[in-house]
């Protein structure tokens with residue numbers, strides 16, 4: 350399990366409540382073979398003690414720019430040169446703002462300026478502070494400068510609010526570090542992914558849609574970025590954060606999704622159709638809100654078929670990407686998946702049994718079987734992120750062979 354053997358990680362701890370997780374994070378990094386040198390801001394020391402961090406890292410903690418004794422042992426420039434990666438976690442709104450503006454008013458921000466090591470920032474703050482335009486612009490600035498932004502996660506916060514701003518859990522940060530140094534099998538390739546439901550309008554205020562959460566498609570986009578691909582995500586209406594590093598194009602109806610995909614597909618190496626595209630749409634959209642009429646116990650909406658997006662891409666004659674579909678089945682999964690694979694002319698299909706509780710639609714987990722012409726591979730129940738990585742690894746293997 351020495352996945353991080355010999356890696357020198359400079360862990361910069363900012364002053365947020367999530368700082369208490371840094372002891373566990375340090376232990377887990379060290380377990381995997383990394384060397385961890387901790388640097389703390391003044392505020393961080395209010396949340397976790399340097400003594401704790403020294404005990405878990407096995408190294409004295411650096412926390413001052415102006416300490417002659419510390420400068421005499423490993424000075425700040427030496428420290429900046431030592432790191433293979435600077436991981437800043439938790440990165441508070443204030444710390445992010447100081448880094449974005451190029452300040453060097455403490456040891457950590459000075460190291461950021463003085464180091465040419467890659468820098469990963471794991472934001473952690475109240476959801477309103479995270480959503481604040483100033484913070485968003487600062488994060489965008491760091492991204493533009495090539496820094497990696499890991500997280501934040503969404504959920505319940507220490508202050509009681511619910512929303513984005515939770516620091517990633519220690520194990521998730523460890524996985525990010527592992528991914529960072531892992532081979533990037535999709536480097537140089539472009540991936541186009543559809544995700545979420547589509548919305549088929551009936552009149553200006555009503556539509557027909559489905560329960561797709563978009564989580565699987567978004568996890569695929571995140572994994573594609575992590576594996577080195579340039580990633581475009583065509584998203585139906587969902588309330589999910591855009592995976593960091595992916596370019597998102599929002600659409601509503603199946604026709605809009607079709608037009609966008611047909612425009613983008615020829616310039617991509619891989620197309621993954623994960624969206625739950627409505628098979629039919631109302632033949633016409635009423636210009637005004639449809640009124641109920643006394644005495645009318647029934648109303649009829651005539652529906653017409655939507656184009657099959659994945660089949661249209663799979664049957665392109667020019668610049669056809671490697672094309673992957675999804676199949677949600679409730680019975681006889683292998684049979685239906687294989688017939689879709691051949692009827693739609695796909696290269697691969699990811700099939701899941703949606704009759705099993707705890708996987709597929711709206712769940713955070715999934716279990717799928719991948720089918721291609723000459724073979725198949727089962728991926729057992731795991732988080733959608735894990736499943737997404739495995740699907741993309743399998744695709745990478747297929748297109749390189």
Ligand code: C5P
Nearest residue numbers: 622623624626655656657658659674675
């Ligand atoms: O035929 P079925 O809807 O079960 O096929 C599912 C696969 O086809 C998924 O990959 C889905 O994204 C894709 N699909 C599509 N366009 C449609 C219907 C389905 O791309 N109109």
